[in-house]
Amino acid sequence: MKKSFYHKVGDFIEGKGFYIVLALCLAAIGVSGWVLFSSLTPDQPETPVGGNAVITVTPMPTPVATVAVTPEKPVLTATPKPTSTAAAVVSSTPSPTPQPTATPRSAPTSLAWPVTGExxxxxxxxxxxxxxxxxxxxxxxxxxxxxxxxxxxxxxxxxxxxxxxxxxxxxxxxxxxxxxxxxxxxxxxxxxxxxxxxxxxxxxxxxxxxxxxxxxxxxxxxxxxxxxxxxxxxxxxxxxxxx
Incomplete structure (x- = not known):
């Protein structure tokens, strides 16, 4: 009597096929473990989630020192005294001529008639x-x-x-x-x-x-x-x- 395909597969698994399937399963498990281990051990350094945070530090302005400027005091220049020559020139200026004082009028000794009559x-x-x-x-x-x-x-x-x-x-x-x-x-x-x-x-x-x-x-x-x-x-x- 001729066996069906399913009976042939069952016989194969009961025989040598069992070990072949087991070997394939172990191989699949090994490959899966190697892939998983490779993914857990990256070659590149870890990148933080969300990207690299860039922190910008703004330097504080350096305070400018205020310098009080004191106004310079005026320099007093001494006026040179006039030399003897200048004094001589001043002294040579003629003094104003005094105005003559009016001589008081003396009283007349006689008068003229203001009108002619008795x-x-x-x-x-x-x-x-x-x-x-x-x-x-x-x-x-x-x-x-x-x-x-x-x-x-x-x-x-x-x-x-x-x-x-x-x-x-x-x-x-x-x-x-x-x-x-x-x-x-x-x-x-x-x-x-x-x-x-x-x-x-x-x-x-x-x-x-x-x-x-x-x-x-x-x-x-x-x-x-x-x-x-x-x-x-x-x-x-x-x-x-x-x-």
């Missing part, structure tokens, strides 16, 4: 005179010289005009200083004189015109009130006026 009222200090305007007896510190309204009044001597005013009793008044404490006063002038304070006048210069401004002498005919003082004291004009 003396209506004379000078009277020691004796009382009747005042027709005021209706009483009083002193009179000057002279009243008859002159028409508008007649020119002239300076009786050279001098400086020191006062131009409106006197309550004597009206428009001009006072001239002739030097030596001698002053003359022309009153009862027209409202606007022709001179001002500070004007220098010469004898005969026109200083104004006869007016009607003196209320204390308004009852008299048209005239010029003329008086003289020396150091503030009244002087009789007739002592200085020519005859």
């Amino acid at each position: 003396v209506l009222t004379g000078h009277s200090l020691e004796t009382l005179a009747y005042d027709v305007t005021m209706g009483d007896w009083r002193t009179h510190a000057g002279v009243d010289i008859a002159a028409a309204v508008g007649a020119e009044v002239r300076a009786p001597a050279a001098g400086e005009v020191v006062l131009v005013t409106q006197d309550v009793m004597l009206g428009t008044t001009v006072v001239i200083d002739h030097g030596g404490d001698l002053r003359t006063t022309c009153a009862n002038l027209a409202a606007t004189p022709t001179v001002e304070v500070g004007d220098q006048v010469s004898v005969g210069d026109i200083i104004g015109a006869v007016g009607e401004t003196a209320i204390s002498e308004s009852a008299l005919p048209s005239h010029l009130h003329f008086s003289v003082t020396r150091a503030g004291e009244p002087v009789d004009p007739m002592e200085l006026l020519p005859d």
